[in-house]
Amino acid sequence: MKHLLSTVLLALVVCAGFLTSAPALGQIEEDPTQLLQLNTITTAVPFLMIAPDSRSGAMGDVGVALSPDANSLHWNPAKMAFSENEVEMSLSYAPWLRALVDDMNLAYVSSVRRLNKRQAFGVALRYFSLGNITFTDEVGTTIRDFQPAELSLDGGFSQKFTDKFSGGFSARFIHSNLTGGTSVQGADSRPGISVAADLSMYYVNDRANWGKKDGIFSWGMNMSNLGAKMSYTETAARDFIPSNLRLGAAYETILDDYNSLTIALDANK
Template sequence: MKVILKSGITLLISMLLTWTASAQISTDELSGKINTVTSAVPFLTIAQDSRSGGMGDVGVALSPDANSMHWNPAKYAFAPNDMGISISYTPWLRKLIKDINLAYLSGYKRIDNEQVIGFSLRYFALGDIAFTDIVGNPTGNYNPNEFTFDAAYARAFSDRFSGSLAFRFIYSNLTGGQFVGGVESTPGMAYSSDVSFYYRNSDLILGDYDGTIAFGANISNIGSKMGYTKGSDKDFIPINLRLGTAFTIDFDDYNSLTLALDLNKLMIPTPPEYYPLSDTADLEGNPVIRAGYNPNVSVPVGMFRSFYDAPGGMIEELNEITYSAGLEYWYAKQFAIRGGYFHEHSTKGNRKYFTVGIGLRLNVFGLDFAYLVPIYQNHPLANTLRFSLLFDFAGLKGERR
C-alpha cells in the first residue's frame, strides 16, 4: 500500500512538474517565435473590392452595397436598392509575379422588404507555372486557378437587426493533374457556409448632427477540409471570425464621415511546438508535441480549440488577431476619399500596410479605386491596385429606397 501511495505521489509530482515546465515553455520561450497559422485556399481571405480595400480591409459593419457578400451578407437586408451588381479586379503580388489576378463578381436581388438573396463568383489565377520531374526535366506548363461560387439569404428581423446564411462551393486546381513527388495530384474541392449578423441604429443625434452606428459579426468558411491527392491528409480552409463596428456622422446634407474597425481571427488550429526528432519521437518516429495541441482534428474541434491551442498561450492567441481601421469621407454622396491601416503581428505573417482610395458615384454606375502602401520596403504587396465597378439599377429607373 505504501509502495502504491508513494508511486502515486511520484506520478502526481511528475505531472505537476511537466505541466509547470510546459507553461514556462509557452509563456517564456514561445511567445516571440514565428508561428504562422496556414490553411488551404488562402485567397478566400483577400479583400475583394476597392471600397473596403481603400479602408484598411474593413467591411463587416460598413453600410451595405453589392460587395457585402464577402464581408457580411446580413447587410444585404438593408441594401438601399432593389438590385445591385459589382465587378472587381485586382492584380495580385505584382512585385513577385506579373500574371496573378483576382476577379470578383457579386450582387443581390431583393425579394421583398425583409428578404434579399445575394451571390458572388470569385476567380483567382496564379499565373503560368512550369512543372518538372524528379530529376528536373520539364513535364509541361499549367495555369493554376481557384474559384468559388456563393449564394446567400438575408433577412431583416427588425428595422435595425438582420441575419444571413451563405453557402459556398470552393474549387482549387493547383497542378492540373501533374505527378508531385511521385503521387498523382487532383483538384481540391470543399463546401462551406457563413453565418452573419448586422445591427445598425440610424437615429443617433450628436448635438446638431445626425449619426449612425453599426455592428457586424461574420463566421465565414465553416466547411470541409481540402486535399490535393487521394488519401492524403487534408488541410483546413480559412474559417474566420470577423467582428467590427462602424460609426457615421452626417455634418450636413453634403458632408459625411465614417470611421470603422474590424477584428479578425482564424478559427483553425495553430501549429504546435515539437521536440527535435533527435531528442524524442513516438513509437512510429513522429515528433512529440512540446507545447500546444495536435492539429489533426475534426473541423468542429479545430474551430473551438482555436481560441486556446496556441503553444505560446494567451499572448500568442491575442497575436493571432488582425486589426483593420479605416475612414471614408463622402461629399454629396457622389465623391469619396478613403484611408485605412491593416495590422498583423510580426510572428503571424507581419502584414502591415496603409491603404488609400477614392470613389465616384454617378446616376447609374459607380467607380472605386484602392492603392496599398506597405510599411516595409520590397514588400510583395507593394503597389497593389484594386478596381471596382458598381451598377445601380435603381438609377436606371430613377428610383431609390
Template sequence: MMKVLRDLFFVGIIILLTVAKVSAQVDYNELLSEKEYNPIRTAVPFLMIAPDSRSAGMGDAGVATTPDEASIYWNPAKLSFIENDFGMSLSYTPWLRFLVDDINLAHLTGHYRLDENQVIAAGLRYFSLGDIQFTDNQGTAIKTFNPNEFALSGTYSRRLGEEFSMAMSARYIHSNLTGSTDENTHPGNAFAFDLGLFYTRDIDVSGKEAKMNYGLNFSNIGTKMDYSENTKNFLPMNMRLGGAFMFQLDDYNSLGIALDFNKLLAPTTTYQRDTTGNFITAEDRTDLAVATAIVESFYDAPGVSGMSTFEEEMKEINTSIGIEYWYDKKLAFRAGYFYEPREKGNRKYFTMGAGLRLNVFGIDVAYLIPTTANNPLKNTIRFSLLFNFDAMAAPNE
C-alpha cells in the first residue's frame, strides 16, 4: 500500500512541475503593452481572493472538494453533505505582505443543519487596505483613512436526492475606499446572489472505497458597484466548474485530487484601432445590463495580440489543480498549482498546506509560492481555525 501511495504522490508532483515549467518562461516586461495584457476589470476584487487555508493549499481548488466550512465561498451546495450539524470557522490572510504590512483579509463562517436535507449558513468577509494618507491637489495632508470592504452572506442549501444538492446565497457588499474625502465620491454598495450545484457519488476502485464529486457555482451575480454618479462597475461575477476524486488507500490513508476551471462573467475590455492597426482607446462597457454582460462574456473578447476572439476567451479561464493526503482523518498535507494566462493577469503559483483535526478544534495553514521573481503575492500565508460543536455536545448525550 505504501508503494501505491508513493506512486500517486509522485504522479501529482510531476503534473504540477510540468505545468509550472511552461509558465515560468514569462517575462513581465512583455506585459506592459496593452496589446499583450487585457485582464477583465471589476470592482471589489477582494471577493475573488481564496479566504480559507484548505483550498488555498490546493491551488485555489474547491468547487467539488469534500464539504467544509468554507463551502459557502467555493460552492454552497456542498453544505448539504457536510458531516457535522453545527460548526464555524475563522480564517485570516495577511495580503500582499511583499509590498506592504497592513493589508489583510478575514473570513468568518458558520453553518447549522435544520434536518437531514437542509442546511443554513452565514459568512462575513472583511478586507482592510491599511492606513492611507489622503492629500489635496497641492499635496497638503487632509487625513489618514483606512479603506475597507466587507461582504455579508446568507445561504440555504438543500439536498434533492442521495447524490445531488442545490444552494442559493444572498450577499450584501459594502466598499468604502475614500472615506468621503472627495465630495464627488461615496462608499459603494451592491447586492448579489450565488447559485451552487453539487453531485457526489460513491464508487469502487479495485475493491477500495472512492468518491467522485462534481460542482458548479455561479457567484457574485448582482448589481453594479457605484462609487459616484458617473461611475458604475461590475462585480466579479464568476463561474466555477470542477471535479474531485477521493480514494481510500486503506483504513488510515486517503488521497484526493481536485481540478477547477474558473471564468469571470464580466465584460472584457475592448479596444479601438487607428488607421495603422494600433490600439488607441479602451472601452469598459459598464453601461451593459448585468444579464447582457454575462451572456456576452462568453464571446466579447476583442482578440488582442493577434489572437482570435475564441483564443482570447479561452485565455480567460483560470485553472486550479490540487492534491490532498489525509492520515486517519486527522492530519492532512496539501499541494497545488494555480494558472492564469499572462494576457489576463499572469498569476501563476504553487501552493502547499497542512491541516490538523482534533476533537473540537481544527487548524489549517497554507503558503503561496509564485513562479516569478518579485511577485506581489510572494510569501502569502493563510491561517484557518475550525470548530466542530457536535463534538462538544457528544459527551452529554
C-alpha cells in the first residue's frame, strides 16, 4: 500500500513539475527585459493537437495513460497492445467553434486490431474542414470562394515487452490545403505536405489495489508529430509542425462490476 501511494505521488509530482517548469537562463550578457519576453512558436496544422474523441475531450484532453480503446493511436500508440478486444473501431464527428461559425467540423475514424497476445496495429484518418472562405484582393474584390481542409492518415504498431510494459510507434502523412492554389501576395500557393512519427511507451499494473478496492495504475509517454517542416509557397519560410511531448498517469478504482472511478493527469511540453 505504501509503495503504491509513493509511486502514484511520484508520478503526479513529476508530471506537475514538468508542466510548470521554466526555462533555465544561461550566463549570457543580454538585456534583462528580453529574457522575460515570450518566444511563442507558431506551427502549421494545429488541428493535429485537437482531441478527436469524446472520451478524452470530456476529461480535459487527458489520454496518454487511460485504459486502451479504439482511439489509442492518437493518444499513445503503445496502449494498443493491451487492447482487450481483437478489433476495435471508433467514429467521431464534432462541429468546431459552432458558437462562432456553422460550417467548421472535425471528423475522425480509427481502428485497432490485435495481431496476437503481444502485438497490435492501428490505422486512423482525421479530416478537418475550415468551412467556406472568400478570398479577396487588396481592394476587396472577390477572387474566389474556397473550402480549406486538412487531413492526416496514420498507421501504428505496438509491442508488449512484458506483461506490464509496452512500446509503440506510428507514422503520419499530413496534407493541408488552405488556399486552393490562390496567389498570396504575388506568390503561387500550394497544399502543405509533411510526414511525421510518434514514439511512445505505456506501463500498467492491474493489481494496484487501494484498501479493499481493486485498482489499476498506469503511466504513459508519447512524443508525437516528430517530422519535417512544411510550407505553402516556394518562397515563404517553412513552418514547424506541432511536435509535442505528453506525460501522464492514471489510477482507476473498480467500484463494482459496472462502475469505476478514474483519476488522470497529463502534462504537455
